[in-house]
Amino acid sequence: MPSQTFYNLPVDKRATIMNASKQEFSEYTFHEASINRIIKKAQISRGSFYMYFENKEDLFLYIMDEYQARIMKPLFAKLNEQVFDPYAFLVSIFDQVTSGEGFEEDKELFIGTVRKMNMEIASHLLNFMDPEELKKRSCLFKELKQDALPPRLCKEQTRNFVELLKNMLMSAITSVFSDVCTVDQAREDLEMRIRIVRFGIENLASSSTE
Numbered sequence: 001m002p003s004q005t006f007y008n009l010p011v012d013k014r015a016t017i018m019n020a021s022k023q024e025f026s027e028y029t030f031h032e033a034s035i036n037r038i039i040k041k042a043q044i045s046r047g048s049f050y051m052y053f054e055n056k057e058d059l060f061l062y063i064m065d066e067y068q069a070r071i072m073k074p075l076f077a078k079l080n081e082q083v084f085d086p087y088a089f090l091v092s093i094f095d096q097v098t099s100g101e102g103f104e105e106d107k108e109l110f111i112g113t114v115r116k117m118n119m120e121i122a123s124h125l126l127n128f129m130d131p132e133e134l135k136k137r138s139c140l141f142k143e144l145k146q147d148a149l150p151p152r153l154c155k156e157q158t159r160n161f162v163e164l165l166k167n168m169l170m171s172a173i174t175s176v177f178s179d180v181c182t183v184d185q186a187r188e189d190l191e192m193r194i195r196i197v198r199f200g201i202e203n204l205a206s207s208s209t210e
Helices: 011-027 035-042 046-052 056-079 086-099 107-115 119-125 131-136 155-177 183-199 201-209
Strands: 082-084 141-144
Touching (some): 011 035, 011 107, 035 046, 056 107, 056 119, 086 155, 086 183, 107 155, 119 155, 155 183
Parallel strands (some): 082 141
């Protein structure tokens, strides 16, 4: 996280640094992104950069946390006192992200960053889907939909189940942001993959032939 020195900067100075950083990460992958280019665009010295952030990863995760907060705020507001269904939640995240709500000022920078993400980075952006994180927000919904989850899973199975959902979600989002398909088609594909995970390919295949 940024140092207090960063937070003590004038608002416009912080905004300049963040805009330069977001621009860099929207054009290059995390590994390709350059601190030299960032400080040149932001017109700060390399020494100043390291007074504000520990390293490039520290800066990048700060940006990811900001993007995550923008996704979560309206999303969890919609969850208020609803019966929680993780599969419907997945589709809600897709709708929220692809709508651009909360990213009006820098939507193209956000889209560019998502395009450049690998799954490790995407997993961090979506870590609010992790069971332990959802437990912290359990007060936001009435109850868990009883048939929404697979039978009792061990910790490792749960982790892999959640990672599978994240992969499905990011695949749908990046297909839209990379202009591979329309939002409607990507949403339809996501819903189909959810049905396969939820009910199994054999059950779906047999029901479709009846």
